[in-house]
Amino acid sequence: LPSLIGPILLVVTFYITKFTRFGRTIYAVGNNEQSATLMGLPSGRTKLIVYAFGGFCSALGGIVFSISLLSGYGGYAPGMELDAIASVVIGGTLLTGGVGNVIGTLFGVLINGTIVTILQFNGTLSSWWTRIMVGVLTLIFIGIQSLFYMRQKHS
Numbered sequence: 299l300p301s302l303i304g305p306i307l308l309v310v311t312f313y314i315t316k317f318t319r320f321g322r323t324i325y326a327v328g329n330n331e332q333s334a335t336l337m338g339l340p341s342g343r344t345k346l347i348v349y350a351f352g353g354f355c356s357a358l359g360g361i362v363f364s365i366s367l368l369s370g371y372g373g374y375a376p377g378m379e380l381d382a383i384a385s386v387v388i389g390g391t392l393l394t395g396g397v398g399n400v401i402g403t404l405f406g407v408l409i410n411g412t413i414v415t416i417l418q419f420n421g422t423l424s425s426w427w428t429r430i431m432v433g434v435l436t437l438i439f440i441g442i443q444s445l446f447y448m449r450q451k452h453s
Contacts, residue, residue: 300362307355312400324348329396377429384436385410392443410435 315321326334327344335341364370389406391398410432417428 300365303358303362307358308400308404315400320344320347325396327395380429380432380436381410381414384432384439387436387439387443390443392447393440394447 315324323334323339323344326337326339327341331341331345334344363375367374385406386398386403387393387406388409389398389402389404391403391406413431413435414428417423417431418425
């Protein structure tokens with residue numbers, strides 16, 4: 299059952315962001331909050347719901363992780379926030395907002411997981427090298443996104 303939580307949440311989130319008015323409001327607020335407010339969209343309420351949903355997903359992830367380990371200890375997963383941010387950035391979501399989707403983040407998770415697995419499978423590297431490589435990869439993708447954003451802005 300815990301392994302079904304992620305795919306179910308992915309489908310629900312994909313549906314909300316692609317096929318509902320609330321999902322379009324999320325993109326509008328993420329792209330430019332001031333413009334969304336001037337268009338009459340409920341920016342404050344949208345941000346509150348998105349942050350609450352993010353907290354819910356975080357809590358649900360913690361519960362599923364605790365169930366899979368049959369133990370609950372807050373020190374089991376240090377640095378998981380870096381993996382989450384790296385997966386989102388690798389998946390094509392701009393940290394400035396307004397661009398990205400859930401399916402891109404799924405591919406970011408798969409790419410990030412593959413890179414971490416390859417580095418750990420090597421066996422000769424310290425576990426810190428996986429963190430370093432994830433950080434370097436995130437910086438590279440942020441740089442690439444910045445270049446695309448600047449090119450698009452000047453066009």
